[in-house]
Amino acid sequence: MLLRFAVENHLSIKEKQELSLVASSLKDREEGLIASNAAPGKRVLPAAVIYGANASGKTNLLRALGFMRGAVLFSHNRGEPGERIPRSPFRLDPACADAPSTFELDFVVEGERYHYGFEALDDAFQSEWLYAFPSTSNRRQMLFERKAGEAIAFDFGRGLKGRNRVIADLTRPNSLFLSTAAQNNHEQLSPVARFFSEIRTAFDIDTPGPLLSRLLSDGDMDPRVIEFLKKIGTGIVGFERREEELPEEARTFSKALAAAFATVDKKPPQLDLEQKNTDIFLELAHQDCYGNPVYFDVGEESAGTQRLLGVLGRVYRVLDKGDLLVIDELDASLHTQASEAVLALVSSAALNPKGAQLIATTHDTNLLRSEFLRRDQIWFTEKDEGGATHLYPLSDFSTRKGDNIEKGYLQGRFGAIPFAGSAADLLADG
Structure with a gap:
């Protein structure tokens, strides 16, 4: 405190x-x-x-x-x-x-x-x-x-x-x-x-949609965040994770980057250098006119919604701890x-x-x-x-x-x- x-x-x-x-x-x-x-x-x-x-x-x-x-x-x-x-x-x-x-x-x-x-x-x-x-x-x-x-x-x-x-x-x-x-x-x-x-610091919460989608997919999406977004009228009603195969050039680049950092024995923060063939992205659900869920990539949401995702995740974590x-x-x-x-x-x-x-x-x-x-x-x-x-x-x-x-x-x-x-x-x- x-x-x-x-x-x-x-x-x-x-x-x-x-x-x-x-x-x-x-x-x-x-x-x-x-x-x-x-x-x-x-x-x-x-x-x-x-x-x-x-x-x-x-x-x-x-x-x-x-x-x-x-x-x-x-x-x-x-x-x-x-x-x-x-x-x-x-x-x-x-x-x-x-x-x-x-x-x-x-x-x-x-x-x-x-x-x-x-x-x-x-x-x-x-x-x-x-x-x-x-x-x-x-x-x-x-x-x-x-x-x-x-x-x-x-x-x-x-x-x-x-x-x-x-x-x-x-x-x-x-x-x-x-x-x-x-x-x-x-x-x-x-x-x-x-x-x-x-002490959790947040100076640059504005994160590009695809990267934000990956970061949010790294852990469990807090259901309280979705409930909050529901209550303030964003239209979001749920979420799901989507697995996507990485293109060959992305896997090659990741491998080269991992080797480069290994030479200096350092790993940049928030960067996963493990070798993998697929990546996981977060998608947010909206309801269509019949009440069925329609999923949108995080990058398709408004700048305010994207920023709220970054802010709220941090807020609920500090509340818990x-x-x-x-x-x-x-x-x-x-x-x-x-x-x-x-x-x-x-x-x-x-x-x-x-x-x-x-x-x-x-x-x-x-x-x-x-x-x-x-x-x-x-x-x-x-x-x-x-x-x-x-x-x-x-x-x-x-x-x-x-x-x-x-x-x-x-x-x-x-x-x-x-x-x-x-x-x-x-x-x-x-």
């Missing part, structure tokens, strides 16, 4: 920006709030939605969270000695190139609250820290600290058991201690690192009511008993009137004159329950819009 994420000096984010999913004291809708004794205030938001003009930094905030996730999961086992850390410091101020990029996360694992973070330079993680807040005392307890300096040095707290010094010796300058510990099955730290694998889902441009190709229905899924105590969470960017201002969004779930991004992104919540402004937030946003009351005034003003002679 995510409580807070903060980042500094990464992409368009120069100064420290912070996103909180801890519920405020606002007297808004409480149904759907996640109860957690480990969280400040004991209530956590199931979702946060971020608004802002194009190029204001919404996606960069999500990419920063994705970078932190990747560093924890892969910096040890996928990195090579001396390899550059793929950070992206703020480029519009030359001083930021030599300054560290900082990432911090507060989260709850197995009922315990943790605070974890690190500072990254191009060639090394110069500092790293993990603190716990035991439920017995709720007082901060240091588990480990990695100190900045030319040589890697660690301090370990009494509460961290295990082969800490051995793992410290295995930690490279360009790998995180938490990543190294997880790869070496550290009993106490592995569940902490596993939290990062439970209590994970965090991060979606860039939730509203792309979707009607407002479809986007709101996705919010409703994670905001339902009955449908979300494990405390799954959603963080999404959007331009759909109609959602600002949704009954499923509290005022403390609405965030904005805006760039200053120096090109740096600033993130701030609606709760920074004086509003009342029942206010027309959409109208206020479009009027520029909360900032985070491309320009003030009407579109006609852009056409006027200067």
